[in-house]
Amino acid sequence: IGLPTNSAQECQNLEVERQRRLERIKQKQSQLQELILQQIAFKNLVQRNRQSEQQTNRPPPPNSVIHLPFIIVNTSKKTVIDCSISNDKFEYLFNFDSMFEIHDDIEVLKRMGMACGLEVGKCSPEDLKIARSLVPKALEPYVTEMAKGPISNVYITGGSSSN
Amino acid sequence: DGASVARQKELQREVRHLVEAEEELDQLVSRSNLQLKLLTEEPLNQRLGYVRCQDLRRSFDSPDQLVMVVRAPPETQMQVSEPSEGYQVSLKSSLGPIDVFLCPDSSSGP
Numbered sequence: 686i687g688l689p690t691n692s693a694q695e696c697q698n699l700e701v702e703r704q705r706r707l708e709r710i711k712q713k714q715s716q717l718q719e720l721i722l723q724q725i726a727f728k729n730l731v732q733r734n735r736q737s738e739q740q741t742n743r744p745p746p747p748n749s750v751i752h753l754p755f756i757i758v759n760t761s762k763k764t765v766i767d768c769s770i771s772n773d774k775f776e777y778l779f780n781f782d783s784m785f786e787i788h789d790d791i792e793v794l795k796r797m798g799m800a801c802g803l804e805v806g807k808c809s810p811e812d813l814k815i816a817r818s819l820v821p822k823a824l825e826p827y828v829t830e831m832a833k834g835p836i837s838n839v840y841i842t843g844g845s846s847s848n
Numbered sequence: 849d850g851a852s853v854a855r856q857k858e859l860q861r862e863v864r865h866l867v868e869a870e871e872e873l874d875q876l877v878s879r880s881n882l883q884l885k886l887l888t889e890e891p892l893n894q895r896l897g898y899v900r901c902q903d904l905r906r907s908f909d910s911p912d913q914l915v916m917v918v919r920a921p922p923e924t925q926m927q928v929s930e931p932s933e934g935y936q937v938s939l940k941s942s943l944g945p946i947d948v949f950l951c952p953d954s955s956s957g958p
Binding site: 710766776 | 852853855856859860862863866867869870873874876877879880881883884887888893894896897898899900901903904906907908912913914915916917918919920926928934935936937938939940941942944945946947948951
């Protein structure tokens with residue numbers, strides 16, 4: 686095209702660089718969001734358990750609780766599960782005759798409402814207030830952003846967005 | 849060409865801006881990782897970091913669902929087969945035994 690080669694070429698390079706960075710930023714933002722959710726969910730869980738132990742004046746019986754970290758494998762009750770276990774319990778092999786799902790403990794905490802609805806961007810003003818109080822100040826703008834709904838575009842917090 | 853030079857300047861500014869934004873994100877991510885680690889490793893939090901069986905039942909609205917809990921040492925490897933090759937999960941630990949149990953039914957306890 687009629688542009689000086691060096692400038693046109695340079696623009697193209699910059700364009701590529703820009704796209705690459707935008708992609709990486711997007712990825713890092715979702716990583717940060719997940720960390721924020723985990724922080725909030727874990728703090729809420731601990732708080733809830735502390736309060737209920739104070740109310741009942743004793744910890745729950747050990748066999749009625751499951752400590753983090755754990756994962757969940759769930760399937761229909763009709764599913765036939767064939768399980769082999771090594772003697773030392775270091776190795777397991779499960780065969781299911783139907784579909785199953787695997788979830789991590791954070792997913793469980795989200796379903797319990799411990800992430801204040803932030804994971805789906807459904808957050809009451811009250812929830813948002815609690816959520817913001819559970820993260821360090823530098824993360825508060827991200828929490829507010831997450832409360833507005835799923836994020837599709839790159840957003841940039843802090844003073845740098847004004848220039 | 850003036851337009852192209854202007855475009856180049858504009859892009860340079862944007863890229864600089866993105867560099868800063870990414871650096872800020874990197875910092876926040878590594879700080880959050882550390883905070884989460886400290887939070888979950890704190891002994892009192894470790895004791896209080898539990899869910900109840902009824903939480904699990906409620907989260908997976910159970911009547912027709914079987915909920916298995918797996919507690920495994922760090923670095924345990926989990927492999928899931930391709931759906932086309934059947935439904936298979938294998939767990940392999942190197943640091944200690946793996947615990948697998950069923951979440952008791954509501955009929956069999958609180």
